[in-house]
Amino acid sequence: MDKIKLNAKNYKTSVPIVWCPGCGDFGVLNAMQQAAAELEIPPENLMVVSGIGCSSRIAGYINAFGFNTIHGRALPIASGAKLARPEMTVWAAGGDGDGYSIGTNHFVHTIRRNADITYIVMDNHIYGLTKGQVSPTTPRGDWTKSTPLGNPDRPLNPLALALELGATFIAQGFSGNVKHLRELIVKGTQHKGFSFINVKSPCVTFRGRQEFNVVREHGVYLDENHDPTDWNQAHEVTQWKEKIPLGIIYQVQGVPTLDEIAEDLRRKAQDKQHFESTKDLLEIFR
Ligand SMILES: Cc1ncc(C[n+]2csc(CCOP(=O)(O)OP(=O)(O)O)c2C)c(N)n1
Numbered sequence: 001m002d003k004i005k006l007n008a009k010n011y012k013t014s015v016p017i018v019w020c021p022g023c024g025d026f027g028v029l030n031a032m033q034q035a036a037a038e039l040e041i042p043p044e045n046l047m048v049v050s051g052i053g054c055s056s057r058i059a060g061y062i063n064a065f066g067f068n069t070i071h072g073r074a075l076p077i078a079s080g081a082k083l084a085r086p087e088m089t090v091w092a093a094g095g096d097g098d099g100y101s102i103g104t105n106h107f108v109h110t111i112r113r114n115a116d117i118t119y120i121v122m123d124n125h126i127y128g129l130t131k132g133q134v135s136p137t138t139p140r141g142d143w144t145k146s147t148p149l150g151n152p153d154r155p156l157n158p159l160a161l162a163l164e165l166g167a168t169f170i171a172q173g174f175s176g177n178v179k180h181l182r183e184l185i186v187k188g189t190q191h192k193g194f195s196f197i198n199v200k201s202p203c204v205t206f207r208g209r210q211e212f213n214v215v216r217e218h219g220v221y222l223d224e225n226h227d228p229t230d231w232n233q234a235h236e237v238t239q240w241k242e243k244i245p246l247g248i249i250y251q252v253q254g255v256p257t258l259d260e261i262a263e264d265l266r267r268k269a270q271d272k273q274h275f276e277s278t279k280d281l282l283e284i285f286r
């Protein structure tokens with residue numbers, strides 16, 4: 001039988017989309033659906049796991065296995081899904097509040113384990129769903145509903161954090177450039193290991209439409225002068241103050257993934273039928 005050619009429409013669902021008109025997350029949804037089609041992933045081989053937030057609703061809007069889990073917990077659940085079904089493509093998605101506040105611990109440990117999943121964060125610098133409180137990426141001094149005198153905290157730099165933690169694929173996209181974002185998602189999905197894509201995805205309701213212009217004015221697309229395999233160059237890019245880097249910032253191949261390590265342990269445990277002592281059991285972890 002001829003293979004059916006998939007297109008972005010095959011990844012749409014009938015679930016009503018309740019995002020505000022103009023929300024940046026529409027661009028991310030389009031890019032994910034287009035990337036799935038380009039990668040020709042049959043919907044039954046794709047899983048989208050999210051946390052809680054406006055952005056996390058995305059799991060319901062993509063025709064695939066979907067799990068809108070609990071706040072900050074998309075990554076451990078996505079890692080578990082990948083361990084159970086390594087042949088599936090697993091995407092985790094959510095917001096900056098979900099991933100960099102309550103979910104920070106999972107961000108750290110999923111990077112450390114190099115789970116072979118793609119994590120797409122819709123970074124709008126605010127808590128949208130709960131109506132406009134400060135988030136870890138809100139710029140210092142900005143007014144929000146929970147910082148009426150201005151945000152007193154320095155914003156978190158998720159790109160620098162991921163690089164320092166040893167992430168094997170780090171990219172940044174913009175929901176206002178769906179084509180570019182689609183390419184990043186395709187490359188992130190093809191990467192063997194944890195791929196992290198931070199997406200500037202404006203919340204038009206609680207931060208305003210001008211956030212699109214901020215990215216258009218300050219965004220710099222990385223070109224052939226940037227070598228993503230060079231950690232020092234990547235580090236420099238993550239420290240930009242006035243410019244916003246867009247593209248693949250860092251990528252390193254050949255780092256063992258969580259499912260490869262688990263498979264190796266499984267094989268070693270099966271090879272060794274009996275354990276004489278705890279010492280024997282511990283041997284397999286060496
Ligand atoms: C344990 C827990 N704490 C707090 C909340 C309330 N809550 C829901 S979404 C959210 C933040 C959402 O912000 P973000 O992840 O940036 O997503 P956005 O809505 O901006 O897309 C919070 C604090 C919750 N659902 N569960």
Ligand code: SF4
Pocket residue numbers: 018019020022023024025054055124128129202203204205206
């Ligand atoms: S509140 Fe903000 S993040 Fe939520 S749907 Fe509306 S524009 Fe998007």
